Amino acid sequence: TDAVKDVRFEKQSSKVITVEPVDLVERIKKGFILDKPINNRVLSELKFYKRHPKYVSRVLNRAKPYLYFIAEETEKYGVPMEMAFLPVVESAFQPFAYSHGRASGLWQFIPGTGKRYGLKQNWWYDGRRDVVASTHSAMKYLSNLSKSFNNDWLLALASYNAGSGNVRKAIRKNNKRGKPTDFWHLNLPKETESYVPKLIAFCMIIENPEKYGITLPTIDDKPYFEQVDIKSQIDLALAADLADISLTELYLLNPGFNRWATDPSGPHRLVLPIDKAQHFSEKLAHFPQEKRIRWVRHKIQRGEALLTIAKRYNTTVDMLRKVNQIRGNSIRAGHHLIVPVALKSQDSYALS
Secondary structure (H helix, E strand, O other), X not given: OHHHHHHHHHHHHOOOOOXXXXXXXXXXXXXXXXXXXXXXXXXXXXXXXXXXXXXXXXXXXXXXXXHHHHHHHHHHHOOOHHHHHHHHHHOOOOOOOEOOOOOEOOOOEOHHHHHHOOOOEXXXXXXXXXXXXXXXXXXXXXXXXXXXXXXXHHHHXXXXXXXXXXXXXXXXXXXXXXXXXXXXXXXXXXXXXXXXXXXXXXXXXXXXXXXXXXXXOOOEOOOOEEEEEOOOOOEHHHHHHHHOOOHHHHHHHOOOEOOOEOOXXXXXXXXXXXXXXXXXXXXXXXXXXXXXXXXEEEEOOOOOOHHHHHHHXXXXXXXXXXXXXXXXXXXXXXXXXXXXXXXOOHHHHOOO
């Protein structure tokens, strides 16, 4: 009867349909646009990845906290989505990576380039390791390099590694000799000549992992972290406790902080797992601001200087001057200083 049909229809329409999360790596590869020629240099890198499938999985698992944010920024800046995987080549997605050339962070900025692209660097904080700040800067830098080479992204990548001056010099040499001036024909440093093929080969693995016998880990296409405004300096061990995460996890999401606390002059924000951010904000709102940092009263001994006291308490002379309203370096034995100190032992802040 019609009544029975209606009941059946209602039962069918009331079924709960579960939608599987979209895979982030699948989404990223849909935005790939770079040419990927099969030449000896690319084949050499492909062989490496094929011989080390666990390395590919390890790098992508390491990327999980950062990759969604990086993919969003890559899309926002309109650069090829292959650039989302550039940290594989630069740092293997290790946020504390540091090179012999003093390059630091996921994107391996050297100090000078970092400053040129607005990355603050001082005793407390290094923006080159800040995942959010350095990703913004890397996208700006890559965009500028591409424009300066008439949107040739392989030349832009080579310049990111070797410097645009070296790439232009190689182009001029080829022009004089009547040779092609594309990336594959330039005489560049050995590292740079393998740098671009490494990214191309990795993206070829991403495009067709089955072809190379590699299984890629699943990464959900959803945010992993959220930025929280903290408004002032805070001990990172306290912040971890308030967020109910380990101090190690806090440092891996906030690798820009060099010490046991955030920079007193900012940035006043923390990156936290998205499922912890609201809980942290609520607890922080009820936590007295004056207790975010622990203070001790230090009696100045004969022969002590601001520098020796700062080193003893793992802080800076500038901080001692500011807190104690001191001009210059003059202090007097028998007087007292107020000194900010870490809540836990220095071993607890090992990643810093």
